[in-house]
Amino acid sequence: MTDKPAPLFDTLVIIGPGLIGSSILRRAHEDRRIARRLIACDISPEVRARVAELGIADEVAADPARAVRDADCVIICVPVGAIAMVAAQILPAMKKGAILSEVGSVKVTVMEAMAPLLAAYPDIAFVPAHPMAGTEFSGPDAGFATLFEDRWCLLTPPAGTPATALARVTTLWEMMGARVRDMTVEHHDRVCAIVSHLPHLLAFTICGTADDLADETRSEVLDFAASGFRDFTRIAASDPTMWRDIFLNNREALLDMLDRFIADAQAMGNAIRTGNEDVIVSRIKRGRAIRRSLIENRQA
Ligand SMILES: NC(=O)c1ccc[n+]([C@@H]2O[C@H](COP(=O)([O-])OP(=O)(O)OC[C@H]3O[C@@H](n4cnc5c(N)ncnc54)[C@H](O)[C@@H]3O)[C@@H](O)[C@H]2O)c1
Numbered sequence: 001m002t003d004k005p006a007p008l009f010d011t012l013v014i015i016g017p018g019l020i021g022s023s024i025l026r027r028a029h030e031d032r033r034i035a036r037r038l039i040a041c042d043i044s045p046e047v048r049a050r051v052a053e054l055g056i057a058d059e060v061a062a063d064p065a066r067a068v069r070d071a072d073c074v075i076i077c078v079p080v081g082a083i084a085m086v087a088a089q090i091l092p093a094m095k096k097g098a099i100l101s102e103v104g105s106v107k108v109t110v111m112e113a114m115a116p117l118l119a120a121y122p123d124i125a126f127v128p129a130h131p132m133a134g135t136e137f138s139g140p141d142a143g144f145a146t147l148f149e150d151r152w153c154l155l156t157p158p159a160g161t162p163a164t165a166l167a168r169v170t171t172l173w174e175m176m177g178a179r180v181r182d183m184t185v186e187h188h189d190r191v192c193a194i195v196s197h198l199p200h201l202l203a204f205t206i207c208g209t210a211d212d213l214a215d216e217t218r219s220e221v222l223d224f225a226a227s228g229f230r231d232f233t234r235i236a237a238s239d240p241t242m243w244r245d246i247f248l249n250n251r252e253a254l255l256d257m258l259d260r261f262i263a264d265a266q267a268m269g270n271a272i273r274t275g276n277e278d279v280i281v282s283r284i285k286r287g288r289a290i291r292r293s294l295i296e297n298r299q300a
């Protein structure tokens with residue numbers, strides 16, 4: 001008889017088991033090679049009760065400092081603006097050698113807020129991660145075990161991160177089904193500004209613009225929304241707290257991408273105004289090519 005190999009972590013703690021946190025829990029609950037013991041901790045009593053009902057964690061806790069005491073790895077899955085506050089609550093309680101991670105959609109400001117906290121705990125390895133996967137839904141009911149399948153997970157380890165900690169977090173995300181890439185926090189925030197944050201800004205804005213139109217036009221928007229507009233409304237349905245935090249924390253990169261977008265949109269407007277078919281057609285062809293390459297890379 002062969003002994004079963006030890007799981008990647010003995011105790012894995014998820015703080016904030018919403019869409020992302022509960023998806024990690026679901027996957028780890030299905031695949032017990034990831035962790036022997038799963039603990040979920042949330043500030044909301046309703047979320048805690050729901051996670052207990054769903055049965056996706058071995059324990060559900062209210063007090064973050066108590067929840068992390070035995071953890072080998074803690075992943076903070078709360079909105080970007082609350083990550084450092086949660087870290088300040090748990091770092092003093094974590095054991096030496098443990099790994100602290102988070103899944104926030106913005107990295108520069110999180111790293112700036114975390115650096116002074118982490119300086120007091122040199123024995124904790126901090127390995128930020130960002131799974132490029134999600135939906136417009138939030139909360140523990142929205143999660144699913146295959147959310148990260150074939151998606152990218154971007155890691156932004158600070159200089160000096162122990163190689164073993166980085167390797168374990170890489171393995172964790174690979175076991176979640178993701179493909180993993182390391183990058184700097186600055187590069188991460190610029191990439192996400194164009195591929196995720198600007199598209200959401202445009203979606204929220206176009207829905208607002210349509211809604212601001214006269215009553216008669218608004219009814220037409222609703223009547224005929226089973227079209228291109230509908231695709232914008234999906235991401236425009238996303239959580240206000242999460243997106244407020246993303247926009248305010250990735251301010252510079254997002255505003256830079258917005259300026260570039262406005263210039264390009266104006267160029268397209270000019271082409272339409274002057275009847276410049278070549279510019280119009282080449283833009284459309286570029287869009288089609290990008291869509292095709294996403295499909296080929298299994299990202300659409
Ligand atoms: N939704 C996405 O598509 C997506 C994708 C990748 C990364 N992210 C990032 O992941 C994080 C979580 O997003 P989500 O969509 O899972 O959010 P969510 O709203 O579904 O879940 C967040 C959970 O955190 C809890 N929470 C909030 N403040 C807390 C605190 N101080 N202490 C303990 N618990 C707290 C909430 O009660 C909630 O259960 C965010 O930082 C977001 O930017 C989101």
Ligand SMILES: O=C(O)C(=O)C[C@]1(C(=O)O)C=C[C@@H](O)C=C1
Pocket residue numbers: 104105131132133134135136195196197235238
């Ligand atoms: O698919 C969606 O609904 C998402 O909004 C997911 C999405 C994205 O923009 O791609 C949103 C925010 C994240 O940080 C990562 C992924």
